[in-house]
Amino acid sequence: MKQQLREFIFNELIFVAEPDKFSDDDDLLEAGLDSMGIMRLIMHIEEQFNITLPDSEIDPDNVNSFNALEQWILQHKT
C-alpha cells in the first residue's frame, strides 16, 4: 500500500529529489504537501482502495507521513 501511495504522491503531488531516502516517518507536509495536495490524495485513496475517509478525520496528524496514512487507511478497510 505504501508503495502505491509513494508513487502517487511523488509523481503527482510533490517532488522529492531522492524518494528512496524519504522514510515512512518523514514529514510529508514539510516536504510540500499542501491543502490542494491533501484533497487530491484523499480522492485518490478513496477511489483506489474503495473506501470512504470521513471528513472529520482529515487532519494533519493523519496525512503527515506514509505510516500515518497507512494506519488511517487500514482503520477504514474492511
Added chain:
Amino acid sequence: MNIISPFFQQCDQSPDNSALIEENTSISYAEFKTRIEKIATFLTNKHVKDQCIAIALDRGIDAASCIYGVLHVGAIYLPLDIKNPATRLNFIIHDARPSFIIGRGSAPDWLENKHLWLDISQLLLNDVHIHTPPQANNTDLAAILYTSGSTGKPKGVALSHQALLNFSSWASYTFKLDQQDRIASLAPFHFDLSIFDLFSSLASGASVYFLPARFSLSPSRLTAWLSEHKITIWYTVPSILSFVALKGALATTPLPHLKRLLFAGEVFPSQNLIKLAYLLADTALYNLYGPTETNVCCYWQVERQRLSPDHTIPIGRAAGAAKLDIDPVTAELLVDSLNNFSGYWQQGQLKPQTTQYYPTGDKVSLNVQGELLYHGRLDRMLKCSGYRVEPAEIEQCINQLNGVQNSAVVGIKDQASGQRPAAAIVLKSSSNLAETIKPLRQQLPPYMQPCKFLVLDTLPTLSNGKTDYPSVQKLF
C-alpha cells in the same frame, strides 16, 4: 486621510466592542488602540515617516498592532512571509531597505543585518505619549507587498493610503459591513486579500477572527470553527473553498450566520463552486478579480441559476469606480482606478508608475450581459494556490544551481485548482538531477517548488532562438 483614521472613529464610538480575536485572546477597540499607540510612541522617536518598516510576524494580533502602529507614524508597512527561505527574505530586505524589522524575540539566523531587528514585546512596554494619527496625503505610501517578479526577482508593489482607502471603503459599502459582522481572516498579511481583513473590517466596527492556519489542512475543523464563531463574512481563495466544499462536512455543519463569502486569486473550478453554492444555499457568493497592482477592479455576484460545470464564471463589472478598457489588438484588460498602486518599490525607493492604465497581462472579453470574462494570461505568469508565480523567478533560482546549464519552467494544470510549476532542465555533463536540485528547497517557498522535473539535452527553441515554452509544456 490616513487608512487607519476610520478605525479611530469607530474606537471613539464603541471602545468596548471586540476588535481582534486570536485563539483564546480577544481585545477590544480601546485595547487595540493602546497597543497601536505604544508601538507608535516608540517609532516616533526613531523618525521613520515615509520610511519602510518590515514586519516579521505571523498573521495575528501582534502583527496587526505593528501594521497599525507603523501607519500611525506615517511609515510604510512591509509584511514578510517568515516561511520564505532565507535567501528570498534577505533579497527582499536588501531591496526594500527597511529602517527596522519588527519580530518576536531575538534576531533570527536568516537575518544578515541584525541591528535592524526590534522585538515586539519591548515595543509594547512603552508608555503612550501620542494619540491622534497624523493626516496622510493621498499619495503617501502605506504598504509594500512583495510578489513574484517576471524579471526573476520578487518585486514590491507600493500602495498609497488613498489606494487602500478606496478599496477598503468600496468593500465596506458593497458587502454592507457593520458592527455586527464577524470577519474570518486566513490570508497572510503579505497577500493582498488581507487588506480587506485588516482595514475594511475595523473601519466598519466589525470584529476580526484569526482563523488558525492549521485548519486549512483540516476542512471539517475549519467549518466547525466558522460555525462556532458565527462568522458572517470570509474572503479567501478558491483552492481552500474547493477543499471545504468537497470535504468540509458542510452537509452536517450548516453555516446559517455566513452571509457573504468572497473569493479571489485564481479561477474557481466550476464543479466545486456548484457544490459550494448548493451546500451554502443562503450565503451570497462573490467572485473578485484584480492583481495586487489594482486590488479588486471588477467583481461578480454569483447568480446560482447561471452556474454550469462547462463554463467558468464571469469576473463581472467594474468595482470601486475603476475604469476598465480592453486593448483592441491583444484583448488585454487595462485598469485605471484609485485603487491602483503607486509604482514598484526598488532599492529602497519608489519607482513611480507612469501610465494611467495598468496593463494586467490578463486576456478578457465581454459577454452579452456586458460582464467581463477571463481567458488566461498573455505572459507566462502562473497561479499556484492563489499565489502569483513568475516562472522566470524559478528559472533564475534553478539556473544558479551548480550543474545546471539552462532551464524552462511551465505551469501544469492542477486537477483540483490552479496550476503547479514544472521544470525542464538541461544539466551540465556529469551532473546528477537529484543532487543538483537539492538546494532549491532552501531557495523557493513551497508554492513555487516545481512538482515535476524533466532532464533534456537541449531546450526546444523557436526560429528566433528563444525558448519554445509551448513545446516544453507538451513534454509534461
